[in-house]
Amino acid sequence: MNKNYLELSQVGIEFPTDGEPFRALQNINLSIQKGEFISLIGHSGCGKSTVLNIIAGLYRASEGGVILEGREVNEPGPDRAVVFQNHALLPWLTVYENVELAVKSVFKKTKSKAEMRDWIAHNLSLVHMDHALHKRPGEISGGMKQRVGIARCLAMQPKVLLMDEPFGALDALTRAHLQDSLMEIQNRLGNTVVMITHDVDEAVLLSDRIVMMTNGPAASIGEILEIDLARPRDRLALAEDPAFNACRQQVLRFLYEKHRNPAAQAAEVPASETPPTEPQVAPASVPKAKPTSSAAA
Amino acid sequence: MNAPKIRSDISQRLQQLSLASLLKGLRRTVKNLVLPLTGIVIFLFIWQIAASSIVTSLGQFPGPSDVWQQSKTLVAEHRQERQKADAFYTRQEVRNAKKLAKNPQADVKVRPYTGKATYFDQIFTSLYTVMFGFLVATFIAIPLGILCGLSENAYRAINPIIQTFKPVSPLAWLPLVTMVVSALYVSDDPMFEKAFLTSGFTVALCCLWPTVVNTIVGVASINRDLIDVSRVLRLSSPVYIKTIVIPSATPLIFTGLRLSLATGWMVLIAAEMLAQNPGLGKFIWDEFQNGSSSSLGRIMVAVITIGIIGFILDQLMLALQKRMSWDKQAVLR
Ligand SMILES: Nc1ncnc2c1ncn2[C@@H]1O[C@H](COP(=O)(O)OP(=O)(O)OP(=O)(O)O)[C@@H](O)[C@H]1O
Ligand SMILES: [Mg+2]
Numbered sequence: 350m351n352k353n354y355l356e357l358s359q360v361g362i363e364f365p366t367d368g369e370p371f372r373a374l375q376n377i378n379l380s381i382q383k384g385e386f387i388s389l390i391g392h393s394g395c396g397k398s399t400v401l402n403i404i405a406g407l408y409r410a411s412e413g414g415v416i417l418e419g420r421e422v423n424e425p426g427p428d429r430a431v432v433f434q435n436h437a438l439l440p441w442l443t444v445y446e447n448v449e450l451a452v453k454s455v456f457k458k459t460k461s462k463a464e465m466r467d468w469i470a471h472n473l474s475l476v477h478m479d480h481a482l483h484k485r486p487g488e489i490s491g492g493m494k495q496r497v498g499i500a501r502c503l504a505m506q507p508k509v510l511l512m513d514e515p516f517g518a519l520d521a522l523t524r525a526h527l528q529d530s531l532m533e534i535q536n537r538l539g540n541t542v543v544m545i546t547h548d549v550d551e552a553v554l555l556s557d558r559i560v561m562m563t564n565g566p567a568a569s570i571g572e573i574l575e576i577d578l579a580r581p582r583d584r585l586a587l588a589e590d591p592a593f594n595a596c597r598q599q600v601l602r603f604l605y606e607k608h609r610n611p612a613a614q615a616a617e618v619p620a621s622e623t624p625p626t627e628p629q630v631a632p633a634s635v636p637k638a639k640p641t642s643s644a645a646a
Numbered sequence: 647m648n649a650p651k652i653r654s655d656i657s658q659r660l661q662q663l664s665l666a667s668l669l670k671g672l673r674r675t676v677k678n679l680v681l682p683l684t685g686i687v688i689f690l691f692i693w694q695i696a697a698s699s700i701v702t703s704l705g706q707f708p709g710p711s712d713v714w715q716q717s718k719t720l721v722a723e724h725r726q727e728r729q730k731a732d733a734f735y736t737r738q739e740v741r742n743a744k745k746l747a748k749n750p751q752a753d754v755k756v757r758p759y760t761g762k763a764t765y766f767d768q769i770f771t772s773l774y775t776v777m778f779g780f781l782v783a784t785f786i787a788i789p790l791g792i793l794c795g796l797s798e799n800a801y802r803a804i805n806p807i808i809q810t811f812k813p814v815s816p817l818a819w820l821p822l823v824t825m826v827v828s829a830l831y832v833s834d835d836p837m838f839e840k841a842f843l844t845s846g847f848t849v850a851l852c853c854l855w856p857t858v859v860n861t862i863v864g865v866a867s868i869n870r871d872l873i874d875v876s877r878v879l880r881l882s883s884p885v886y887i888k889t890i891v892i893p894s895a896t897p898l899i900f901t902g903l904r905l906s907l908a909t910g911w912m913v914l915i916a917a918e919m920l921a922q923n924p925g926l927g928k929f930i931w932d933e934f935q936n937g938s939s940s941s942l943g944r945i946m947v948a949v950i951t952i953g954i955i956g957f958i959l960d961q962l963m964l965a966l967q968k969r970m971s972w973d974k975q976a977v978l979r
Contacts, residue, residue, distance in 0.1 A: 407874055425877040437871035441893040441972030450889060454879040487973065505879075 359413030391562030430502035492523035708943035716943035724764035772925030779849025791861020853910035860902030864895030
């Protein structure tokens with residue numbers, strides 16, 4: 350039973366467009382164990398975010414479905430917390446209030462006020478943010494914002510933690526630091542994590558399995574690589590570990606030999622210097638009316 | 647280096663420092679004070695020259711000095727009127743006191759003074775009329791804008807109406823509003839003057855739209871990520887509106903409110919002229935009808951007053967916006 354804590358079966362999705370519908374994903378099958386750390390890797394635009402959004406319930410799959418602990422996922426909910434690429438903190442709330450909003454909506458009935466206060470503080474200290482509780486997102490650095498975003502999700506005690514390139518917008522040092530924090534937290538709490546990344550080193554360092562996606566349209570899972578490295582892992586020691594390097598090689602080979610991104614064929618970029626993500630396509634659900642022409646009336 | 651040398655070094659540095667900051671301060675004064683003043687002086691000069699070459703049927707077009715004279719007259723008239731009122735009340739008091747002294751059971755009344763409204767009374771009337779209209783409009787516009795911004799169906803249903811009524815001039819509304827107020831607001835002891843209500847509602851009808859439109863845009867352009875956060879957290883609608891919708895729409899709501907208040911203030915003057923609400927609009931109208939040699943000067947005083955009050959109202963809204971804004975770094979002007 351444990352084997353299929355979270356299960357994607359035959360997941361596919363089509364996006365409506367002006368012309369023919371655009372098929373982004375097809376035949377995605379994946380079983381994830383409780384406590385497992387999964388990385389999704391693949392070229393830009395292949396459909397990683399779409400997979401994550403389907404697990405989160407933010408998108409509905411056109412075929413197939415997602416089952417979490419025996420129940421089908423068909424709407425977003427706090428049991429599948431999402432760490433967004435651009436932190437998605439509410440800029441008008443302080444760090445504390447941002448986490449509080451999540452805690453209140455999850456534990457309104459089960460925790461007392463004092464318990465909630467302790468729980469918020471506890472989660473912020475997990476990500477080492479207890480020194481800036483009353484600052485607004487605009488007053489803290491990018492790495493700190495991302496940490497608050499992670500704390501907000503941890504505080505919801507989700508069944509699955511979904512992370513869409515959580516460290517994509519950060520510099521290498523900050524990123525390494527946050528990777529270490531994340532590893533430590535995951536070791537301690539045993540969260541089930543699905544993380545999207547562009548960074549091969551990051552994927553190998555953090556994951557139990559790396560899911561490599563083929564290029565879109567109609568992307569699916571190309572290979573799955575088990576990373577059999579002992580935990581806790583240490584980045585310095587691993588840098589010289591042949592097993593670590595073998596895993597890296599395998600992912601690189603998949604990305605740059607078997608499934609070269611047609612758009613990026615000219616550029617021979619080493620994986621560790623993967624260029625930053627291309628701008629994401631805005632999700633299509635609930636398009637909003639925008640009478641911009643009369644904005645300044 | 648010995649100690650005295652260091653000390654003199656330091657004092658020298660201090661002097662340089664204070665000199666530099668003095669220069670900086672000077673430059674700021676020039677920028678913030680001298681330039682605007684220069685502009686005003688040049689304007690007054692051109693005005694004086696232009697005025698002296700225009701002769702109307704009511705005499706010379708007023709230049710700055712005539713206007714200054716008239717404004718002093720208006721202040722003096724106001725003082726006089728107040729003194730009269732005071733005198734009126736003291737006389738009554740004395741009389742009533744006498745009455746009571748003779749017969750403690752006497753039924754004493756204090757009659758209100760019914761002198762003519764002074765210029766400052768009229769300014770005050772205009773201000774609270776515009777505030778009334780503006781508040782009525784705000785209480786309708788913000789909820790309506792939030793509704794249309796959140797629900798595309800509501801937007802589709804209401805947008806044509808908004809677009810149709812938005813360009814309508816206050817003068818077109820006024821007869822209708824007048825008739826409706828006369829028909830519906832019938833009471834023996836009216837709390838408000840009909841002219842006040844007519845002007846107020848006309849102002850409200852005209853200053854509704856900027857706030858509605860800007861609120862819709864503000865609400866509709868909430869960051870997608872924040873919407874996703876609210877879906878993941880399954881926020882209830884009231885919590886969603888309170889914690890996400892309103893804060894993210896606040897800057898545009900305020901843009902709308904400022905435009906609305908400015909529109910309202912402009913519309914008010916026209917409305918008061920026609921509805922005979924005893925404010926600045928009526929003042930101008932009466933002076934125009936009067937047609938004395940001082941009329942044009944007095945009207946010009948009103949024009950400048952209207953401008954300055956409009957400016958102050960906008961600055962007050964800006965101050966309010968700054969207080970309410972969560973983003974203290976944002977440059978608001
Ligand atoms: N709402 C949408 N409507 C139409 N097409 C979409 C929508 N969302 C995604 N797509 C398309 O689906 C494909 C996959 O998009 P997705 O955002 O999942 O890619 P990604 O792998 O996350 O890319 P990146 O690494 O750049 O973030 C893209 O070709 C994109 O154009
Ligand atoms: Mg993506």
